[in-house]
Amino acid sequence: MPHVRQQIREAVATLVTSLSTTGTRVFQSRTYPKQESQLPCLLVTTNEEAIAPGSVGTRQERELTVIVRGVAKSAGALDDTLDDIAFEVETAMATDPDLGIGVAGMELRGISVDFDDETDKPVGVIDLNYRITYFTAAGSPGSIA
């Protein structure tokens, strides 16, 4: 059984697949730049994770940061596209707060936006920063406890 981090990333990717703006262009890898034909897209990544001993036995409380990053490239209305992406992602994520795998909590912690005009069309990114809380037994990172 894969680490719960991977299970969470895959569950989030499933939730945000087939949205109006980004469609099936959902990637769980942050390597290799995307071609224009692959945009706009979503990149789902699992990042830093804080782990604290639980209050019962060896159970560990974990807080995992998951970033859902929208990437768009357009000569116009780039802000609108990024805001559409945020709307669709937030709405989709809210439909399944335990991600179908029993996480204890999911919280949208913030949104950030950035732009780059160093290519043939401006590129914008919007990051939706989620904190996912879940519990595991010590030494059993593949199962939610």
Place this chain on the structure above:
Amino acid sequence: MTAPFAAIETATAATAVAALANVDATIGATTVTGIFDDGYAEAFGMAAGSKPTFTCNSSALPAITLGTTEITVNATDYTIVEMQDEASGITTLMLEAQ
């Protein structure tokens, strides 16, 4: 009197543009000979693309409104979004694909 080195610099720049020109571009009703470059570029390391530029003698350019004036290069239309004027009399136009 023009400073001697400035005159040499301007003449050299014009000669360089003429020697390296690879395209005739159209800006409105004006045809401008210059150097078109469209090398690979990335944004944030996440989105691939290119960085189209057109370099020519400043004196050859018609009036340009950034973000509005279009330029056609190799049958592709671009919008001129930035101008970088060099003291030597050369201008590089930064282009945005449409």
